[in-house]
Amino acid sequence: MSLAHPSFDSNHSDSSSDGPESDHGVGLSDPLLSQARRRMLDLVNRLHNTGVQIDIDLPQIAVIGSQSAGKSSLIESISGITLPRAAGTCTRCPTECRLSRSDAPWSCTIELHFITDENGQSLGQARNETFGDTIFDKSTVEDRIRRAQRAILNPSKPPRSFLVDIEEDTKEISFSINYISLQISGPEVADLSFVDLPGLIASVSRGGNERDIAMVERLVTAYISKPSCVILLTVACETDFENQGAHHLTKKYDPEGKRTIGVLTKPDRIPRGDEENWLPLIRNEQEALENNWYCVKQPSSQDIRQGITWEGARARENDFFSLTAPWSELDPLYQKYLRTSNLIDRLSSILSDLISKRLPQIQIELENTVEKTRATLAQLPKPPSSDPIAEIASLLHGFVGELHKILEGVPRADGLLQVIRPAQEQFRRAIRETAPDFRPYERPEEGLDDFPFPDPVFLSHEDGGTFHDNSSRTPIFIDQVLGRALAARTRELPGHYPFVVQQSFIAEFTSKWASPAIILCRFVHQTLTQHIKALIAIHFSAFGQGGLEQRVTILVQDYMKQRADAAQALISKLIALEEDGPLTLNEHYLADYKTKFLSDYKSTREKAQNPVLADAIEDHRLVSSPIAYPGIAQVLAGLAAVGLNGIDAEDLVKLLPPDRMDPALNIMADVRAYFQVAYKRIADNIPLAIDHELVRGVGRDLLPTLYRGLGINGPEGLRICRELAQESPSIAGKREELLKRLERLETASRELVTVGF
Structure with missing residues (x-):
């Protein structure tokens, strides 16, 4: 038996209506409530209708x-x-009551507001559905609310079916965030709006799980x-x-x-006494x-x-x-x-x-x-085009165009070329450290320390002031050089030594160049892979549900492997050219370096063998004064007296007896001079080879490679492009959600404009 009470109706008379509260039950708020406030209340109700409360x-x-x-x-x-009170029909979804005073007869309109779908997922844009015709008889409201709540709790069924069907009180879900809205107006109705929420369940024993x-x-x-x-x-x-x-x-x-x-x-x-x-x-x-x-x-x-x-x-x-x-x-x-x-x-x-x-x-x-x-x-990628072939083509061209910019260089600290440059400098230093460490004096006896022998000053000037420490290199003493030269003699005339001696020293340092070259190539390959992988994600991650990104990644990685192999092959050829034997047409450069090294080696040796003469000559050069150094001045004057004019103090060392190590000094100067020629050549050529074959090489022919690999121009091109142009569900869902939110917000904004706020 229903507990509804139709006598709860302002249309029924009662003698108490003439009492202190002749309010007919409902119109209890100030009847003089300003129209401005009333308009604001109506506006907020309309804003709720848009779902913008989300x-x-x-x-x-x-x-x-x-x-x-x-x-x-x-x-x-x-x-x-009257609200439903039958067992099992307690409030199980929010019930919104929008009350407004009106001169028109009493009426009630019921709407269902769906914020989520039947699976509980947000709809983005709220869906409002009027539930039945407007009610003018209060006694029928209770039944309509009961049916509306049943429609909310059975989201898989059409709401209208609950207006006519008489079913058992079944519930697909226990509670719902979707809500019922009652819009009640009449002459005795308060200007008020509120939402009735389900009662909090104290415990499982009180009717819930x-x-x-x-x-x-x-x-x-x-x-x-x-x-x-x-x-x-x-x-x-x-x-x-x-x-x-x-x-x-x-x-x-x-x-x-x-x-x-x-x-x-x-x-x-309240129990008596507890009030x-x-x-x-x-x-x-x-x-x-x-x-x-x-x-x-x-x-x-x-x-x-x-x-x-x-x-x-x-x-x-x-x-x-x-x-x-x-x-x-x-x-x-x-x-x-x-x-x-x-x-x-x-x-x-x-x-x-x-x-x-x-x-x-x-x-x-x-x-x-x-x-x-x-x-x-x-910030989202553009939505898929109706022309999938053109869409994919545009994506590929955009990707390759952006890649070319990166390969040519971008003015950013994290740019590809900026990241590669320290590794190139490290490679140059590694090659520089393979220079033979010739010492123009005999090997010290066991137990005697060898004094430091830094590179000549002119080398640091050429390397931008960089000082090269020889402490990590194995020293090669002059007697070892002469020993190798003597061991290599065959049919040469006395005082002559075969060129194979220089070749053997040159072969020793060129054989060390392959390893740093390979390390540089691998580093560039890895760095390039990281930059391109990030670029692929930016251009393709939102399409093909990840499939386009994956396929492009595989094709580009395969193409990069080919370019890396080509770079490795060219590096091997360049190293092989150096290992085949010494060769240069830069004779002036080589001769200039030989002169400088030979002078440096001889000067160092002379200082070690004739320190008194060497110091006197050096002091005379620094302080050219006959009074300070009369000995040197007298010698030069005596030589001039016998017709040897134009002789400088530095030439006096030529008067010393011949040094038996002169052949070794010449060999050392030859090898060291050639190293400078070959070192600068290889320090440029290896990075150039990597840049040509790998860095710039990736950009060459990449676009046709992607076209062929994806099959865009083939007979299945249209089908393939349709598959690849599909937007990923996450991006599509995010776009749909944002568009619905924008529609909701703009609708609410128009409501504000309409009333002048």
């Missing part, structure tokens, strides 16, 4: 409470309609966690205050009580709230069965608080926090003030969110 924090009142907290009775009292308990809490939290949500907290006086979970949840999201209005229900069920325990709440002495606690008394189940009217219910509520201690004994200051009429007046005022304050901010937030959404959309 993106913007819209002002609203959310009614929450634990199960059996009297929440439904309070909603009925405010709205003037763990999943339902968590689901309801998440649903309630989604509303009350928003800063612009006014929380209407219902607390039943028949249950211990501390055991009501709704209060604890409210404290979590509004710890200072700035946006919570407390409502005590069922005061007539004083609840009065500190009304006086705001306990759990203080900025908007205070209120207390209301709704009809009992027996009153409902007996067919009490709204006017009668309000009259009995007034009598209860006027005649029942300790409520009747409260100071007049706190009497305004008793009775439903006072609560509704306060709710209307709070909501209107909140809307008035928030509207300018909402407009700014909408504009900012629209711009951010558009910017995010602009």
Whole structure:
């Protein structure tokens, strides 16, 4: 048997209508509420219709409470309609009540608002569907709400089918975030809007399972966690205050009580003598709230069965608080926090003030969110074209064009050429370190230390002031060079030595060049691979559901392997050319270096063998004064007297007896001079070969290689391009979501413009 009570209707007369509250049950808010506030309330309701509350924090009142907290009775009292009360039809989805005073006859329109689909996934754009015709008879509202809730809880079935079908109360889901909207208007209706949320389930034993308990809490939290949500907290006086979970949840999201209005229900069920325990709440002495606690008394189940009217219910509520201690004994200051009429007046005022304050901010937030959404959309790849062949071709050309820029060089610290350059310099240094470390003096005897022998000063000048440390090289002493030369003699005349001696020394350093060259090539290959892989992801990751990116990656890597092999082959040829034997047509360069090295070697040797003469000549050169160094000056003057003019102090060493190591000095100067020629040649040619065959080589013929590899120009080209041009589900989904959000936001913006905000 239904517990609906059709006598709960303002159309039924009751003698109490002439009492102190002749309100006909519903019109309890200020009838002189300004038109401006009314327009703002209507505007927020229209904004809710757009679904923009997903993106913007819209002002609203959310009614929450634990199960059996009297929440439904309070909603009925405010709205003037009867809610379903049959077993199993308690509130299982949000129910929005939009009340507006009107001179037209009373009416109620019910809409279903779908935020998620049947799988619980967000729709992006809210879908609103009117559920049946407008209702003009209050007695039919309860049944329509019951059917609407059944439609919400069975998302796989067409909602309209629940208007005609009489089915068992089956539920595909227990609770839903999709909601019912009741738009009620009439001459005795308050200007108010609020949403009734499912009651919080205390425990499994109180009619739910763990999943339902968590689901309801998440649903309630989604509303009350928003800063612009006014929380209407219902607390039943028949249950211990501390055991009501709704209060604890409210404290979590509004710890200072700035946006919570407390409502005590069922005061007539407080055990005798315990009433004083609840009065500190009304006086705001306990759990203080900025908007205070209120207390209301709704009809009992027996009153409902007996067919009490709204006017009668309000009259009995007034009598209860006027005649029942300790409520009747409260100071007049706190009497305004008793009775439903006072609560509704306060709710209307709070909501209107909140809307008035928030509207300018909402407009700014909408504009900012629209711009951010558009910017995010602009960052997504362009949607797939209707011409897939042209689309893929455009993608490939764009990729190859961007790659050419990278290969030619971009002015960025993380550019490809900038990253490669330190490795090229490291290669040059590695080749430079293979220079033979000739020492123009005999090998020290065992136990005697060898003194340091740095490279000549002129080499550091040529290398940009870089000093080369020889400590890591194996020294080659002059007696070892002469020993090798003597061992190599065959039929040569006395004083002559075969060129094979120079060749043997040259072969020793050229044989060390292959390893650093290969290391450089591998590094460039790895670096190039990383840069191209990142570029491929930028150009192709959003298409073909990842398939296009994968196929291009494989084709490019295969082509890069070919270019790396070609670079390795050219490197091997260049190294082989050096290993075949010494050769240069740069005779002037070679001769100049030989002169410099021979002079340096001889100078070092002469200083070691004739230190007195060497020091005197050096000092004479630095301080050209006959008074300071008369010996050198006298020798030069004597030689001039016998006709040997034009002789400098440095020429005096030629008067010394011949050095038996002169052949070795010439060999050392030959080899060291040739190293400079070959070192500079190989230090340039190897990076050039890698750049030509690998770096620039990847850019050559890559586009036709991709066309052939993907089969774009083949007989299956159109089919292949259609597959490759498909956008990845994640990008497509993100675009769809952003477009729906943009539509939602722009619709809300137009609503604001329409009313002049």
